Amino acid sequence: MISTxxxxxxxxxxxxxxxxYRQGYNLTGINQIIEEAGVAKASLYYHFPSKxxxxxxxxxxxxxxxxxxxxxxxxxxxxxxxxxxxxxxxRSEYLISNDFSGCSYIRIIAEMPQRSDKINxxxxxxxxxxxxxxxxQVKRMKDIPSDNVLDLANxxxxxxxxxxxxxxVYRNVLPIENAIRALQKLI
Amino acid sequence: MISTxxxxxxxxxxxxxxxxYRQGYNLTGINQIIEEAGVAKASLYYHFPSKxxxxxxxxxxxxxxxxxxxxxxxxxxxxxxxxxxxxxxxRSEYLISNDFSGCSYIRIIAEMPQRSDKINxxxxxxxxxxxxxxxxQVKRMKDIPSDNVLDLANxxxxxxxxxxxxxxVYRNVLPIENAIRALQKLI
DNA sequence: AAAAATTCAGACAAACCTGTCTGGCTGTAA
DNA sequence: TTACAGCCAGACAGGTTTGTCTGAATTTTT
Numbered sequence: 001m002i003s004t005x006x007x008x009x010x011x012x013x014x015x016x017x018x019x020x021y022r023q024g025y026n027l028t029g030i031n032q033i034i035e036e037a038g039v040a041k042a043s044l045y046y047h048f049p050s051k052x053x054x055x056x057x058x059x060x061x062x063x064x065x066x067x068x069x070x071x072x073x074x075x076x077x078x079x080x081x082x083x084x085x086x087x088x089x090x091r092s093e094y095l096i097s098n099d100f101s102g103c104s105y106i107r108i109i110a111e112m113p114q115r116s117d118k119i120n121x122x123x124x125x126x127x128x129x130x131x132x133x134x135x136x137q138v139k140r141m142k143d144i145p146s147d148n149v150l151d152l153a154n155x156x157x158x159x160x161x162x163x164x165x166x167x168x169v170y171r172n173v174l175p176i177e178n179a180i181r182a183l184q185k186l187i
Numbered sequence: 188m189i190s191t192x193x194x195x196x197x198x199x200x201x202x203x204x205x206x207x208y209r210q211g212y213n214l215t216g217i218n219q220i221i222e223e224a225g226v227a228k229a230s231l232y233y234h235f236p237s238k239x240x241x242x243x244x245x246x247x248x249x250x251x252x253x254x255x256x257x258x259x260x261x262x263x264x265x266x267x268x269x270x271x272x273x274x275x276x277x278r279s280e281y282l283i284s285n286d287f288s289g290c291s292y293i294r295i296i297a298e299m300p301q302r303s304d305k306i307n308x309x310x311x312x313x314x315x316x317x318x319x320x321x322x323x324q325v326k327r328m329k330d331i332p333s334d335n336v337l338d339l340a341n342x343x344x345x346x347x348x349x350x351x352x353x354x355x356v357y358r359n360v361l362p363i364e365n366a367i368r369a370l371q372k373l374i
Numbered sequence: 375a376a377a378a379a380t381t382c383a384g385a386c387a388a389a390c391c392t393g394t395c396t397g398g399c400t401g402t403a404a
Numbered sequence: 405t406t407a408c409a410g411c412c413a414g415a416c417a418g419g420t421t422t423g424t425c426t427g428a429a430t431t432t433t434t
Contacts, residue, residue, distance in 0.1 A: 008381070024298055026213040030422060040382045041423085047380095051422065101300060109356055110297040111211055113288060127356055155369040158362065159342075162349030169296055169314055175345065182342040195411070217392060227412045229395085234410095238392070 009047045011037045016054050017061045021101050025055060025111050052119060055108065059122045062104040063129065069094055070133075080140040081187040084156060085180060087133070088163065092176045095167050102168030106161070131157050141187070152186065159183060196234045198224045203241050204248045208288050212242055212298050239306060242295070246309045249291040250316065256281055257320075267327040268374045271343060272367060274320070275350065279363045282354050289355030293348070318344050328374070339373065346370060 015037035019028045030051055034041050048054040073090040077083050095102070105123040112119060131153075138144060138153040159179040166175035202224035206215045217238055221228050235241040260277040264270050282289070292310040299306060318340075325331060325340040346366040353362035 022300065024213075024300055026211075026298065029420075031420090041384080042425085043381055045423070102297060106352055106356065107297040110289060110294040111213070113209065113211055124356060151365070151368060154362075154365040155346075158349030158353065158366055158369065159345050160349070161352050162345035162347070165293055165348050165352055166345065169293065169311060175341075178338070178341040179345055181338060182345065216390075218390090228393085228414080230411055232393070236393095 008039055008043055012039060012044055012047060012054070013057050013061055017058050017065075020055065020058045021062065021098065021104055025108055052117070055119050056122045059104060059108065059119070059126060063126045066094060080137040084134065084137050084187060085183060087137075088160065088176055088180050088183065091160070091164060092167075092173045095164070095173060095176070100168050100171045103161070103164045106165065130160070134160070155186065156183065195226055195230055199226055199231055199234060199241070200244050200248055204245050204252075207242065207245045208249065208285065208291055212295055239304070242306050243309045246291060246295065246306070246313060250313045253281060267324040271321065271324050271374060272370060274324075275347065275363055275367050275370065278347070278351060279354075279360045282351070282360060282363070287355050287358045290348070290351045293352065317347065321347070342373065343370065 012033065016028075016033050019033060019036065030041065030044065033054075034044055037044075044054070048057065070087060070090050073086045074083055077086055101107075105126045108119060108123050134153040134156045135150065138149050138156070144152060159182055163175045163179035167173055199220065203215075203220050206220060206223065217228070217231065220241075221231050224231075231241070235244065257274060257277050260273045261270055264273055288294075292313045295306060295310050321340040321343045322337065325336050325343070331339060346369055350362045350366035354360055
């Protein structure tokens with residue numbers, strides 16, 4: 001039960017993750033997912049009641065991938081200012097290794113503008129975690145007056161999303177490099 | 188001939204503009220467009236060979252709308268630093284009056300990741316015009332060393348896209364206000 | 375061994391999609 | 405008057421979509 005459950009369900013999620021991220025949610029059909037995953041359609045609907053639920057699993061998976069990659073980039077880094085720069089450097093590698101597909105949370109919101117459903121809630125939740133990361137780092141920085149912490153974190157967060165989106169648009173990491181230069185004047 | 192031609196084609200484009208921007212390109216069907224526009228399907232395909240071509244017209248229309256709105260915001264403004272702030276204030280009203288649908292160029296690229304077609308070219312072209320606006324304004328600013336012009340313009344451009352995207356995600360204009368605060372420390 | 379959970383292949387339903395085509399109507403231009 | 409541009413309604417083709425269902429096989433748990 002454990003090994004088979006893991007194998008089939010894992011195969012479905014990882015295939016959906018790859019296709020949703022590369023092609024977009026609306027342009028990826030269930031039939032393509034099951035074909036490339038090598039599983040039966042009934043197996044997919046056994047684990048996920050609907051495509052929508054599979055999408056939520058996809059967004060969670062994206063966060064896990066980003067999060068573990070970021071952890072690797074932060075190994076041995078104790079200075080919070082350095083950690084923020086490393087986060088942007090991580091973003092650069094993340095986008096390169098994912099064919100400049102941008103931010104999955106932003107993209108899913110761009111694709112499905114109607115709100116109040118599971119998908120949008122998960123996307124916004126994930127984005128808030130990114131926001132919180134910058135708040136946490138700035139709080140750890142010395143000589144930042146406490147009433148400026150949120151402002152600085154928000155500015156960094158704006159640069160982060162701007163750089164991610166522009167890297168997707170132009171298909172290169174120059175916007176990330178621009179953001180890092182801007183960062184270094186701020187912190 | 189002139190009035191009828193204008194009336195029907197214009198009706199198609201303005202309806203497509205509204206629906207593509209609100210619902211997204213892939214979730215909007217030709218049938219919904221012709222129904223809400225009150226025109227025949229043959230009329231739509233008389234003016235536009237394909238949905239793709241209609242989308243290009245939509246992107247051009249979006250630029251016209253943004254551009255004319257920005258011009259109103261810049262009336263009587265001669266100081267370039269003030270013009271940049273006004274551009275962000277304009278963005279705030281633009282997003283509010285469009286139900287926080289974000290940037291149509293970014294969204295279309297997010298929806299259709301495959302490149303080298305007319306749609307992506309038009310989207311990138313429109314984004315480059317936004318970029319160029321900031322470059323032009325920064326160039327007009329006094330006491331900016333010429334080798335810092337591009338860096339400053341790029342930073343502002345990053346804040347602009349970051350604020351636009353986050354306003355769409357969170358459905359409010361707080362990110363724009365954050366960006367304006369960051370701006371005022373830069374210029 | 376019996377029961378329950380998991381997986382399979384694939385048909386099927388009902389709805390949608392883009393784009394084409396038929397055939398006819400109207401108004402303007404030559 | 406003839407010709408053509410513009411527009412109409414709607415059928416149609418050929419494909420796609422998500423999700424359901426059948427019925428059987430396999431694995432795991434009890």
